[in-house]
Amino acid sequence: MHESCGVCGVYAPNEDVARLTFFALFALQHRGQESAGIATTDGKRLQVYAKMGLVSQVFSEESLSRLTGDIAIGHNRYSTRGSSRAINVQPIVVGKGSNTMAIAHNGNIINAEHLYAELCDQGYTFKTSTDTEVIANLIISSPEKEWVDKIRYAMRRLQGAYSLVIMTNHSLFAVRDPFGVRPLCLGGIDSGWAIASESCALDHIGANFVREVEPGEIISISDSGLDSYRGETSRRALCIFEYIYFARPDSVINGQLLYPARQAMGARLSEEYPVGADLVMGVPDSATAAGVGYAFKSGIPLGEGLIKNRYVGRTFIEPDQRIRDLGVKLKFNPLSQMLDNKRMVVIDDSIVRGTTTPQVVRLLKKAGAKQVHMRICAPPIRYPCFFGVDMATRQELIAAHKTVDEVRDFIGADSLGYLSIDGLIKAVALPKDVFCLACFTGDYPIPVQLEMDKLALEGMSAGR
Numbered sequence: 001m002h003e004s005c006g007v008c009g010v011y012a013p014n015e016d017v018a019r020l021t022f023f024a025l026f027a028l029q030h031r032g033q034e035s036a037g038i039a040t041t042d043g044k045r046l047q048v049y050a051k052m053g054l055v056s057q058v059f060s061e062e063s064l065s066r067l068t069g070d071i072a073i074g075h076n077r078y079s080t081r082g083s084s085r086a087i088n089v090q091p092i093v094v095g096k097g098s099n100t101m102a103i104a105h106n107g108n109i110i111n112a113e114h115l116y117a118e119l120c121d122q123g124y125t126f127k128t129s130t131d132t133e134v135i136a137n138l139i140i141s142s143p144e145k146e147w148v149d150k151i152r153y154a155m156r157r158l159q160g161a162y163s164l165v166i167m168t169n170h171s172l173f174a175v176r177d178p179f180g181v182r183p184l185c186l187g188g189i190d191s192g193w194a195i196a197s198e199s200c201a202l203d204h205i206g207a208n209f210v211r212e213v214e215p216g217e218i219i220s221i222s223d224s225g226l227d228s229y230r231g232e233t234s235r236r237a238l239c240i241f242e243y244i245y246f247a248r249p250d251s252v253i254n255g256q257l258l259y260p261a262r263q264a265m266g267a268r269l270s271e272e273y274p275v276g277a278d279l280v281m282g283v284p285d286s287a288t289a290a291g292v293g294y295a296f297k298s299g300i301p302l303g304e305g306l307i308k309n310r311y312v313g314r315t316f317i318e319p320d321q322r323i324r325d326l327g328v329k330l331k332f333n334p335l336s337q338m339l340d341n342k343r344m345v346v347i348d349d350s351i352v353r354g355t356t357t358p359q360v361v362r363l364l365k366k367a368g369a370k371q372v373h374m375r376i377c378a379p380p381i382r383y384p385c386f387f388g389v390d391m392a393t394r395q396e397l398i399a400a401h402k403t404v405d406e407v408r409d410f411i412g413a414d415s416l417g418y419l420s421i422d423g424l425i426k427a428v429a430l431p432k433d434v435f436c437l438a439c440f441t442g443d444y445p446i447p448v449q450l451e452m453d454k455l456a457l458e459g460m461s462a463g464r
């Protein structure tokens, strides 16, 4: 399961804004590995450099040094297969003359097809197949004069998830949808401001975390200072997977460091599904903290059973079928001596299609584990996501059509326990109505048509 996209922005006259943005993107690499890009402005023109690849593959000393100016925005992209094309890299630039802007987007616009048709009827043309360009053209099409009013005009029409950074020749904007599905935060640096999907990016560039961009808020930063424009919000719906898996454990969301929240998920799993075992391990890296929590609460020793090859990522070298068949072996190497004849409790973040977990269980058993008891931080995922998470169709979701016992048999584990929704909410220690839990409950924060499932995966691609 992939979340899709990291965004960041820097407003700092007299600083090397492109370089700061580069390091912020580096810290957000986990949110998207398909393409990376930076746009800057010197007050007269917008320049963009964006390509397919990891941040370190895309930028060189030379490309960074050509991105001059006082303001920059950046983007890391993960996209669905059909939209994995160089044409869809971000940031994208739209407009003419003083009505020009660059934009980078994390999220998914549910009514993008409808807005796209409307904008085409008005004569707007599109260079990409992303919903981000729909947002951009909607803003540009606004009859309003001020940028803030143009963005507000677009926000009134947009449905779905969007955390945006927008740059004009003189201003930087941070925009978050009224539900706050994706995170976005504000930081201060010596001579300016920084915006990032996650606070870990602010830490890496020496920015102080100031606060989160509120759901429905527009923050505008220019030479006249920082202004905030709050919009109305009916309810909040932060994606719970930011807590379980997407965001880095050293990021702070809703005032909470994620590492201890994940530890608490493991501790809750231990209370809900105790089992006699010799060793607890979290599947690295996403379930490492939850493994620590389970071990601490249960009193079962914590160990490591799999070593992750951290550099496998997205290589852009297509593996042939024989190498593809290696599956998780490309990613994990088991520590046979640690596993030999052991009853293992293995914590993982989630089971989506059920393609990876059976391979993990097989790998551990083949390496000598006597028993494998799987414990999963996410409750059973029964409904697809329409808010930018590349998950699966309903038919592909294993928990949508198998009972927990059937999933246990399918993955080959000796026992299986999914954290309950209540247990998860207690672990994150925030009210339930702050979150989107739709992939567990089917209760979407805004109405979605089920046929969106197909559109979201095969039609117009999300900005992500």
Ligand code: SF4
Pocket: 181, 238, 239, 240, 241, 384, 385, 386, 387, 388, 389, 436, 437, 438, 439, 440
């Ligand atoms: S449906 Fe699930 S994955 Fe999608 S935003 Fe809601 S909680 Fe996150």
